[in-house]
Amino acid sequence: MIIGVPKEIKDNENRVGLTPAGVSAYIQAGHRVLVETQAGIGSGFSDEDFSAAGAEILDSAEEVWQQAEMICKVKEPLPAEYKFFRENLILFTYLHLAPERELTEQLRAKKVVAIAYETIQTDDGSLPLLMPMSEVAGRMSVQIGAQFLEKPHGGKGVLLGGVPGVPPAHVVIVGGGIVGTNAAKMAVGLGAQVTILDINANRLRELDDLFQGRLRTLMSNHYNIAQAVKDADLLIGAVLIPGARAPKLVTEDMVKSMSPGSVIVDVAIDQGGSIETVDRITTHSEPTYVKHGVVHYAVANMPGAVPRTSTIALSNVTIPYGLQLANKGVRAAITQNRALARGVNVLNGHVVYEAVATSLNLPYVPLEDALHDLQV
Ligand SMILES: NC(=O)C1=CN([C@@H]2O[C@H](COP(=O)(O)OP(=O)(O)OC[C@H]3O[C@@H](n4cnc5c(N)ncnc54)[C@H](O)[C@@H]3O)[C@@H](O)[C@H]2O)C=CC1
Numbered sequence: 001m002i003i004g005v006p007k008e009i010k011d012n013e014n015r016v017g018l019t020p021a022g023v024s025a026y027i028q029a030g031h032r033v034l035v036e037t038q039a040g041i042g043s044g045f046s047d048e049d050f051s052a053a054g055a056e057i058l059d060s061a062e063e064v065w066q067q068a069e070m071i072c073k074v075k076e077p078l079p080a081e082y083k084f085f086r087e088n089l090i091l092f093t094y095l096h097l098a099p100e101r102e103l104t105e106q107l108r109a110k111k112v113v114a115i116a117y118e119t120i121q122t123d124d125g126s127l128p129l130l131m132p133m134s135e136v137a138g139r140m141s142v143q144i145g146a147q148f149l150e151k152p153h154g155g156k157g158v159l160l161g162g163v164p165g166v167p168p169a170h171v172v173i174v175g176g177g178i179v180g181t182n183a184a185k186m187a188v189g190l191g192a193q194v195t196i197l198d199i200n201a202n203r204l205r206e207l208d209d210l211f212q213g214r215l216r217t218l219m220s221n222h223y224n225i226a227q228a229v230k231d232a233d234l235l236i237g238a239v240l241i242p243g244a245r246a247p248k249l250v251t252e253d254m255v256k257s258m259s260p261g262s263v264i265v266d267v268a269i270d271q272g273g274s275i276e277t278v279d280r281i282t283t284h285s286e287p288t289y290v291k292h293g294v295v296h297y298a299v300a301n302m303p304g305a306v307p308r309t310s311t312i313a314l315s316n317v318t319i320p321y322g323l324q325l326a327n328k329g330v331r332a333a334i335t336q337n338r339a340l341a342r343g344v345n346v347l348n349g350h351v352v353y354e355a356v357a358t359s360l361n362l363p364y365v366p367l368e369d370a371l372h373d374l375q376v
C-alpha cells in the first residue's frame with residue numbers, strides 16, 4: 001500500500017503522523033511511504049531522517065494526498081484539505097467528528113474510509129490511540145493552569161502549591177480518566193489541594209487507592225460539581241463519552257460563582273467542550289479569553305505544543321494498527337480486529353459510529369451493513 005504523510009496545517013500543530021521509525025516499519029513490511037517535505041521539522045525530524053528510513057519526499061501536500069492510498073495524519077483535516085478527499089481513500093487520524101458536521105458531511109459525500117484514532121477501543125474499554133495524548137494533555141493542563149493563574153497572564157495571582165503559612169490553590173478536575181488522572185498527578189505533585197469528580201464509582205475507588213488520601217474524590221452530579229466549582233482556582237474539564245459530544249456539566253451559573261482570575265482549562269474541547277461558557281475553540285496563538293472574570297483556555301490540540309514528545313508517543317501506538325490496515329486492507333483488518341473496527345467512523349458514505357450519528361442527528365448504519373460493496 002502507499003502511505004502518505006502530509007504536513008499538519010492546524011495552528012501551531014507541530015506533530016507529524018509518522019516518525020522515521022514508523023516509516024521504517026511500513027517499508028520493512030513492503031509498503032511505500034510518501035512524506036511531504038518539512039512535515040517532520042516541528043517534531044525535530046528532517047527530510048533526510050525520513051529518506052534514510054526509506055520514505056520518498058514530495059514537494060506538496062497535493063502530491064501526497066493524490067498518490068497515497070492511506071493518509072496517516074495527526075489532526076482532523078481542515079477545509080483546505082477537503083478537496084483531496086476521494087472515494088475509498090483511507091484516512092487514519094484524530095477526527096473528533098461529533099462537533100464537526102461539515103467535515104462529517106464531506107467524508108460521507110466523498111465516500112472516504114475515515115478511521116478515528118480516538119474511537120479505536122479494546123474490549124476492556126481502553127482507548128489505546130487516545131491514551132498517550134491524553135497523558136500529555138492531562139499533564140499539560142496543570143502547567144498551563146498554573147501559568148494563567150499568574151497575575152501577568154490574567155489570573156488571580158496564586159501559586160498552585162502555596163507556601164508554608166499560605167494555603168495552596170484548589171484544583172477541581174471533572175472526569176477521572178486518563179486526562180484527569182494525569183492532571184491529578186501533576187497537581188498533587190505541585191502541592192495543590194485537588195478534588196476529582198467522576199460518574200463511575202469504581203473509577204473513584206481506583207483513584208482513592210492510587211492517591212492514598214492525597215486528593216478528594218467526589219461523585220459527579222450537578223450538586224457536587226456546583227459545590228466544587230464555586231471554590232476552584234483551577235477547573236479542568238476532562239470528561240469523555242467515546243465518540244459523543246461532551247456533556248455540558250459545568251453551567252454558566254457555576255462559572256459565575258467562581259472568583260475573578262480563576263482559570264478553566266477545558267481539555268474536552270475536542271469533543272465540543274464540557275463547560276457551558278466554553279463557546280469557542282482557542283488556539284496556541286490565542287489560547288485564552290475571559291468570561292465572567294474567569295480565564296478560559298480551550299485549545300483542541302494541546303499536545304501539538306510539545307511535538308517531540310507527542311509525535312513519538314503517538315507514532316508508537318498508531319503503527320501497529322496502521323500496519324494491519326496496510327498489510328491486510330480495510331475489510332480484512334477491521335473484520336479481524338474489533339478494536340480497529342470501532343475506529344471506523346465513516347465508510348462508504350455512511351456514519352458507522354453510533355455516538356457520532358446521534359450527536360449530529362445523522363442516520364446511523366452499522367459497520368457490517370456499510371461494508372457490503374467496499375472496494376478496499
Ligand atoms: N484538547 C486536547 O488537546 C486533548 C483533548 N483530549 C480529550 O480529553 C477528553 C478526556 O479524555 P480521556 O481522559 O482520555 O478519556 P477517558 O475515557 O480516559 O476518561 C473520561 C472520564 O470521564 C468520565 N465521565 C463520563 N461522564 C462523566 C460525567 N458526567 N461526570 C464526570 N465524569 C464523567 C468517565 O467515567 C471517564 O473516567 C476527551 O475528550 C479527549 O479527546 C485528549 C487529549 C488532547
Ligand SMILES: CC(=O)C(=O)O
Binds near residue numbers: 302
Ligand atoms: C487527542 C487529540 O485530539 C490531540 O492530541 O490533538
